[in-house]
Amino acid sequence: xxxxxxxxxxxxxxxxxxxxxxxxxxxxxxxxxxxxxxxxxxxxxxxxxxxxxxxxxxxxxxxxxxxxxxxxxxxxxxxxxxxxxxxxxxxxxxxxxxxxxxxxxxxxxxxxxxxxxxxxxxxxxxxxxxxxxxxxxxxxxxxxxxxxxxxxx
Amino acid sequence: xxxxxxxxxxxxxxxxxxxxxxxxxxxxxxxxxxxxxxxxxxxxxxxxxxxxxxxxxxxxxxxxxxxxxxxxxxxxxxxxxxxxxxxxxxxxxxxxxxxxxxxxxxxxxxxxxxxxxxxxxxxxxxxxxxxxxxxxxxxxxxxxxxxxxxxxxxxxxxxxxxxxxxxxxxxxxxxxxxxxxxxxxxxxxxxxxxxxxxxxxxxxxxxxxxxxxxxxxxxxxxxxxxxxxxxxxxxxxxxxxxxxxxxxxxxxxxxxxxxxxxxxxxxxxxxxxxxxxxxxxxxxxxxxxxxxxxxxxxxxxxxxxxxxxxxxxxxxxxxxxxxxxxxxxxxxxxxxxxxxxxxxxxxxxxxxxxxxxxxxxxxxxxxxxxxxxxxxxxxxxxxxxxxxxxxxxxxxxxxxxxxxxxxxxxxxxxxxxxxxxxxxxxxxxxxxxxxxxxxxxxxxxxxxxxxxxxxxxxxxxxxxxxxxxxxxxxxxxxxxxxxxxxxxxxxxxxxxxxxxxxxxxxxxxxxxxxxxxxxxxxxxxxxxxxxxxxxxxxxxxxxxxxxxxxxxxxxxxxxxxxxxxxxxxxxxxx
Numbered sequence: 001x002x003x004x005x006x007x008x009x010x011x012x013x014x015x016x017x018x019x020x021x022x023x024x025x026x027x028x029x030x031x032x033x034x035x036x037x038x039x040x041x042x043x044x045x046x047x048x049x050x051x052x053x054x055x056x057x058x059x060x061x062x063x064x065x066x067x068x069x070x071x072x073x074x075x076x077x078x079x080x081x082x083x084x085x086x087x088x089x090x091x092x093x094x095x096x097x098x099x100x101x102x103x104x105x106x107x108x109x110x111x112x113x114x115x116x117x118x119x120x121x122x123x124x125x126x127x128x129x130x131x132x133x134x135x136x137x138x139x140x141x142x143x144x145x146x147x148x149x150x151x152x153x
Numbered sequence: 154x155x156x157x158x159x160x161x162x163x164x165x166x167x168x169x170x171x172x173x174x175x176x177x178x179x180x181x182x183x184x185x186x187x188x189x190x191x192x193x194x195x196x197x198x199x200x201x202x203x204x205x206x207x208x209x210x211x212x213x214x215x216x217x218x219x220x221x222x223x224x225x226x227x228x229x230x231x232x233x234x235x236x237x238x239x240x241x242x243x244x245x246x247x248x249x250x251x252x253x254x255x256x257x258x259x260x261x262x263x264x265x266x267x268x269x270x271x272x273x274x275x276x277x278x279x280x281x282x283x284x285x286x287x288x289x290x291x292x293x294x295x296x297x298x299x300x301x302x303x304x305x306x307x308x309x310x311x312x313x314x315x316x317x318x319x320x321x322x323x324x325x326x327x328x329x330x331x332x333x334x335x336x337x338x339x340x341x342x343x344x345x346x347x348x349x350x351x352x353x354x355x356x357x358x359x360x361x362x363x364x365x366x367x368x369x370x371x372x373x374x375x376x377x378x379x380x381x382x383x384x385x386x387x388x389x390x391x392x393x394x395x396x397x398x399x400x401x402x403x404x405x406x407x408x409x410x411x412x413x414x415x416x417x418x419x420x421x422x423x424x425x426x427x428x429x430x431x432x433x434x435x436x437x438x439x440x441x442x443x444x445x446x447x448x449x450x451x452x453x454x455x456x457x458x459x460x461x462x463x464x465x466x467x468x469x470x471x472x473x474x475x476x477x478x479x480x481x482x483x484x485x486x487x488x489x490x491x492x493x494x495x496x497x498x499x500x501x502x503x504x505x506x507x508x509x510x511x512x513x514x515x516x517x518x519x520x521x522x523x524x525x526x527x528x529x530x531x532x533x534x535x536x537x538x539x540x541x542x543x544x545x546x547x548x549x550x551x552x553x554x555x556x557x558x559x560x561x562x563x564x565x566x567x568x569x570x571x572x573x574x575x576x577x578x579x580x581x582x583x584x585x586x587x588x589x590x591x592x593x594x595x596x597x598x599x600x601x602x603x604x605x606x607x608x609x610x611x612x613x614x615x616x617x618x619x620x621x622x623x624x625x626x627x628x629x630x631x632x633x634x635x636x637x638x639x640x641x642x643x644x645x646x647x648x649x650x651x652x653x654x655x656x657x658x659x660x661x662x663x664x665x666x667x668x669x670x671x672x673x674x675x676x677x678x679x680x681x682x683x684x685x686x687x688x689x690x691x692x693x694x695x696x697x698x699x700x701x702x703x704x705x706x707x708x709x710x711x712x713x714x715x716x717x718x719x720x721x722x723x724x725x726x727x
Contacts, residue, residue: 049318049320050727051318055322058323061324
């Protein structure tokens with residue numbers, strides 16, 4: 001069962017600012033993203049204004065502010081993938097899904113994230129859908145890969 | 154302890170524990186700064202104050218480096234100047250090139266850097282920021298595209314005002330400054346004090362302007378235009394025209410406003426006298442019944458919003474009096490207009506204030522009747538000066554005049570509302586009369602005239618031993634609220650002014666990079682009080698006339714209807 005926001009927050013001592021990042025991480029693990037309610041409640045709990053909590057959360061790439069899609073696509077933008085044309089890959093995924101990086105499609109099926117390195121530099125360029133690696137991909141592959149998941153229930 | 158260091162080939166004295174910047178400034182050597190705010194810890198972010206120190210490889214930021222005995226410093230070597238110039242060019246690379254259309258054109262720190270460092274060509278082409286302006290606040294206009302991320306607004310809001318409505322959002326080249334969730338300022342915990350505007354080096358933060366209708370109204374014979382000027386205006390306006398800071402332009406200002414085309418020119422000090430008279434009676438009633446004490450002052454709209462969002466349980470303790478602006482505004486619509494046969498829709502009521510929170514206040518629902526505002530337009534000191542210039546009036550050639558009847562006279566007590574502690578001083582004078590029926594001879598209360606964040610004064614009036622506290626800057630209020638919660642009972646009246654120094658340090662005042670004229674303005678107010686023939690709010694002759702003919706007495710039904718208001722709890726993103 002999913003832990004409620006209050007349950008997660010109550011794991012940490014009220015008023016302790018050092019709990020900020022662990023708290024945000026716990027919430028993101030449970031819900032996949034941080035919503036407004038979570039940020040306001042965290043702020044109240046550790047006595048930090050919400051502007052600060054939001055400021056810090058947006059500083060780190062690991063935090064998302066939009067709910068993840070059922071299929072979460074990560075496109076690698078690390079050095080090796082970049083050399084193998086990952087900027088074109090990312091642009092193509094954005095075009096096919098019709099969303100910008102960091103967002104989720106309106107039907108909630110796909111979300112897109114650019115990441116720095118996934119440790120598969122030898123197979124560049126790579127992308128990753130819900131943990132499944134797609135290696136040495138080219139631009140024409142993208143539409144086929146996404147079609148495959150579109151037809152998966 | 155003093156020791157010698159060498160700067161630009163000359164020996165100067167430096168003090169142990171100082172930063173390099175402090176040592177240089179004390180010796181009259183100017184180093185440009187951008188992110189630095191005097192009296193706050195250095196942030197060292199902008200690298201404008203870099204200097205060359207012999208034996209060190211890199212350039213050193215003067216603002217955040219301690220001065221040391223061995224130092225040989227060069228503040229304007231070719232290497233230093235080149236670094237500062239490159240910094241400026243990089244800041245300019247993504248800055249919108251619309252200086253001519255900018256609020257701060259001619260008074261912009263970025264422009265000044267470019268000018269001083271002789272930036273004459275574009276070496277770096279950056280992608281321009283395409284952020285949208287945030288017009289949601291009634292007081293403040295936020296334009297992130299013009300922001301150069303110095304962070305001064307954030308630090309003033311967090312460290313001085315202790316509101317923390319703003320922070321950096323995002324990372325890298327996508328950073329911008331904004332409230333939580335990058336939503337509108339109207340939803341944030343911003344109290345509209347405007348101190349962020351005072352420190353913004355560019356036009357990224359400015360007052361919200363509502364300019365369109367005024368010039369038309371001034372030239373439309375069917376519309377009667379009325380203006381009231383805050384007690385602070387007369388001692389600040391001079392700065393905008395290059396005159397001595399603190400110079401009192403009271404009569405000249407009225408004359409200039411008449412030349413602009415205003416049909417009635419009033420001084421909000423009259424409203425202040427009215428406020429003091431009403432509030433003293435209200436306070437005495439609370440004192441007799443022992444309810445809702447301590448009483449907080451209510452004339453600062455930034456403090457009111459703060460109380461509504463942060464301490465809703467204190468709302469019953471706040472005086473129910475409207476602020477002087479709204480009191481005089483209510484009299485203008487309900488006394489002057491009917492008395493002179495002017496219809497409600499034929500009057501255009503303007504006020505000129507050293508404050509941007511007053512813009513918010515004038516639009517509060519409590520301050521309107523059937524959707525019509527008592528005060529239709531609030532101008533800041535800066536906007537008023539611009540209006541005077543726009544209409545081609547040479548302030549140095551204007552002969553002083555008096556303000557208009559029926560609110561012509563004022564006491565110097567009303568004028569004292571301009572400074573922190575001044576309201577309390579004026580209030581005690583009238584309270585003494587309300588309680589004992591006699592005037593006090595102890596007029597000058599030195600304890601209330603300091604620049605401390607909290608001032609306290611205890612005095613026996615009649616049979617009552619009373620304590621007065623003054624909160625000078627909203628950042629100093631929390632300790633006092635905590636003491637009261639813990640059961641402190643020796644304080645009976647609390648004046649809260651959101652800006653340091655009171656209204657003379659308000660967010661609508663002229664913007665100088667140093668912001669160092671607050672003292673001169675306050676001094677001028679105190680001098681005026683020394684010279685004045687009437688130093689008691691309740692002795693204001695026009696005010697006594699209004700009480701005879703209209704309001705009857707302080708706290709009467711008519712007073713309650715027009716001069717009192719209510720507050721309510723407010724949900725914001727804390």
